[in-house]
Amino acid sequence: MLDVVDVGKRSLATYRGVAPDAQLDALSHCAxxxxxxxxxxxxxxPYGGGVSEILRSLVPLYNDLGIVTDWKLIHGDEAFFQVTKRIHNGLQGAPGELTESEKAIYLANSQLNARRLISDSEDYDFIFVHDPQPAALAALSGNRDARWIWRCHIDxxxxxxxxxxxLSPYLLDYDAAIFTLPxxxxxALPIRNVRVHxxxxxxxxxxNHPLPEPLARDVLxxxxxxxxxxxxxxxSRFDRWKDPLGVVRAYQRVRPHVPDLQLALVGSLALDDPEGWEVYEELRAATRHDGLIHVLTNLVGVGNIEVNALQARSEVVVQKSLREGFGLVVSEALxxxxxxxxxxxxxxxxxxxEGTGGVLVDTEEECAEALLHLLRQPDEAHLLGERGREHVRQHFLMPRLLLDHLRLLDAMSSARPLPARDIVPSHPSPLSLQGV
Incomplete structure (x- = not known):
């Protein structure tokens, strides 16, 4: 059987006054x-990247609205995740190709996970498959009763x-796909129903919950x-696409002008990302002689609260990616x-x-120039940050993403009606979703 991720309970009603009312009202009707x-x-x-962070919040909200939802994990050995990391990089344009042995590793692990999914004997109406690691399961599981959606989070x-x-032959069995940008x-995507979310x-x-300033300072x-x-x-993840060594070099250009400036490089080392260890060791080697550069990970106790404090108390947050699916940490900082x-x-x-949230850059030199400018112009930096916060409120909070999902599921169930189900009552909090 596949492992089930245990998530807590969440109520959509608690977002009233935080997310736009129009999104919350539309959600209650669509659900x-x-x-x-x-x-x-x-x-x-279950941890270490944007997909897991999204699902940890999204799945409980599905259940709060009466849509019975599980989050499960595929299994794989170290060799499998080495191969899927290469597939991840290759799909983003990295050179090279898989050996026949590596292809066999991907197929064998995918077949094993398909059998585990079948053995679960769950009668799902919709199955979302996130990214390339489990992408073969739609073709290998043989379950055509469910509506399969491939959610590709990468570029x-x-x-x-x-x-x-x-990868593309395994996508033939999907009913829909979701990408971040058109x-x-x-x-030659072999899926006709494509959405952009x-x-x-x-x-x-x-x-992301507000921290009292004294607590944030104590945490740091x-x-x-x-x-x-x-x-x-x-x-960010310790990933070469995030260019952490480029961030170090940009920071080193700024240091002579701001001698006491600190740099924090914070990343999670995830189960499905063995390459992260290599990048982490490279960073440690490159920064070990500079006491103002802090390389921090989940393995030394830096988790959500610490990241919250770092993003809230930094003068500037950097996300100098070379290729990027979305970059949730940008919205988190804003x-x-x-x-x-x-x-x-x-x-x-x-x-x-433009004019909202910060500055876009293409090179290390531009990154250093933008950092120095914002450090020297705190009023301008504050205004950009405040504009960025409102931009995030309107466009990049969880209720909006949930609404996108439910509209897709609603359209798919209209095209192919769902079987009769017992109605699952939702459990709204005392604060009505319709507002006061």
Missing amino acids: ERLRGARCLHLSAT TSRPNPSFWEL EFIPP APAIDPLSPK EWIGIRTHRPLVTQV WKGTPVVGGRTGGIPLQLP
Whole structure:
């Protein structure tokens, strides 16, 4: 059987006054037509990246609206996740190709996970499959009663043909696909029903919930950050596409002008990302002689609360990605009113329109110039951060993403009606979704 991720209970009503009322009202109406349906989300890891953070908030909200939803994890050995990391990189355009042995590893693990999914004997109406790691399951499980949706979170606009030829035959059995941006839709996609949904953050999660300033300062001092010194932070996986060494070099260009400036590089080491260890070791080697650079991970106790404090108390947050699906950490920082210097790639420009949120850059030199400018112009930086917060409120909070999902499920169930189900009552909190 596949492992089920245990998630807590959430109430959509608690977002009233935080997310736009129009989105909450539309959700309550759309959900009525789907109550009693059964939904599954499949992914590779319960922590360490944007997909897991989204699902941890999204799945409880499905259940709150009466759509019975599970989140399950595929299994895989180290060799499998080495291969899927190569597939991930190849789909984003990295050179190379898989060996026959590596293809066999991907297929064998996918077949094993398909058998485990079948043995679960769950009668799902909708199955979301997140990213390439579990993508073969629609074809291998033989379950054609469910409506299958492939949610691709990465930039597949220019995939390496070798990797795309491996993956695309497995996509024939999907009923729909979701991408972050229209330009991410790959050539010759064998799925006709395609939607574009930007990801979103949960403003009420431990990572994004407001922290009292004294607590935030105490948290930072606890992990070695000196709160009387200025701070620049990048939060991301330890991934070469995030260019953490480029961030270090940009920071080193700024240091002579701001001698007491600190840099925090914060990342999670995830189950499905063995390459992260290599990047982490490279970063440690490159920064070990600079006491103002802090390389922090979940393995030394830096979790959601610590990231929250870092994003809230930094003068500037950096997300200097070379390729990027979306970059949830940009919206996380903006939600806290912190300006962002971001790479001009993927979904980052969507979060940083001109004059809002921060500055887009293409090179290390531009990154350094933008950092120094914002450090020297705190009033301008504050204004950009405040504009960014409102932009996130309107476009990138969890209720909007949930509404996108339910509209897709509603359209799919209209095209192919769901079987009769017992109506599952939702459990709204005393605060009505219709507002007061």
